[in-house]
Amino acid sequence: MSTMECEVDTNRTIEAKIVLLGSQAVGKTSVVIRYVGGMFSKHVSPTIGASFFTYKLTLDKYRIKLQVWDTAGQERFRSMAPMYYRKANAAMLVYDITCKDSYYDIKDWVKELKKNVETPIVMCLLGNKRDLEHKRRVSASEAQEYAKSIGAFFFETSALFNTGIDEAFFQMAQELVKICEMPNSGIRVLNCHGTDMEESELGSSIKLSNTKENAQNVDSETCLC
């Protein structure tokens, strides 16, 4: 086996899992479809169980493969949620700015994540349906303050007008890059040859003994319902 050395600034790939959580009909699926599919549909069915999408982007020297998990919002699907947020590196907590209850429900999700997720999880609070300003029930400043108190990013979004969503995902991606080389980040980092990087290799120049090609090329969208 030949030994190859990677340049320090060669592309690395990180694989991260993002889960969207929030109450029924706040627009989780619409946010995902807007981001991954670049469109808005008035005709979105309720998600039953979960849907699963992949999305790739590049940031600095990193190729980022996001596994985006969109979940069912109805209360009774809560008991299945641990399966979906298990090993998640980031969570988008979505509420509807026109529905106060959906905002209060976020607090339960935060508690649950803190209790059950062991690896660090990047959190982002999303106030969706910003286009319905005239029906607003949750003020941006209140949500902003709450986000700060739980160490989460905060964005108000509109899947309809495509505002705030790219920014939110980009911010999450940046944060994932920032923490991925820390010990125990829980994020999978692959070197330029597509092999897992050892913790000792991260953040330093890398020695490799594997030339396996990075053959993964999934840019797919899957409905998992």
Added chain:
Amino acid sequence: MQDKTKVKHNRKMKRFCRKGIPAEYRPVAWMTLTNAESRMKMSPNLYRDLLARSIEPALEETIRLDLHRTFPDNIHFRSSDDFETLQVPLYNILKCIALKNPHVGYCQGLNFVTGLLLLIIKNEEKIFWLMDTLITEILPDFYNPNMKALKAEQELLGQIVKWKLPDVHDHLRILGVPWALIGTKWFICMYADVMPVETVLRIWDCVFYEGSKVLQRVAITLIALNKEKILACKDFPEAVDLIQKSVKQPPCLHCHNFMMHIFNEPGSFPRSRINSLRDTCFSEVT
């Protein structure tokens, strides 16, 4: 048959259902095969009484949130001034189910099953009784808030795959694909809003006569038909993507061939073994 509301269980009837009930007979056949018709006759005023009652606001809201999201692409379910939208009977039926089965309330997915029935049976009260029979007798506990029976059903799928296709079972385990990810919507919706409509109706012809076992036959067949492709998957996203797309592939579009597959492909499927596996799965679900 003297009593038209009772159906004898025999091989001939089973064959008849498996071959597909002609569209014009479906409403009456489904009502009688399930005994929903006789249950309706035993409580002739119930639906009307339930309809007159109101439900608690939170439950009403939960149902209402899904009305305009049920088959939103279907013209019959759109809101319009020009014609009666099926959203009205859909709400009525879901409300009455919740009132009659307070332990169930409303579970997402019931909207799709009820919605598809509305396109076939076109009689609110009959659909209510068919749905009630489904919830209480054909798929007991499936729609309960604790989802225990549903989770057990997914584990049961895993056990059936392990029994019929052990290499696929091993491969998916190594890739880390949990069964509950695959089957939740398949089972909750009985493949409505999952597979092509004609195929779903053919599946229901059998479910209403033979029971929930048929849903498992469909699931194992979908996996068996894609066995080689699944075994070639290198990672989790690839495998999940493949299995989920399997429901829209050509073998599922040709409903007659697909139905032949579900009764031939998995081979023997004895009820006693399925039931005992299900009991084991149920006791292991938390």
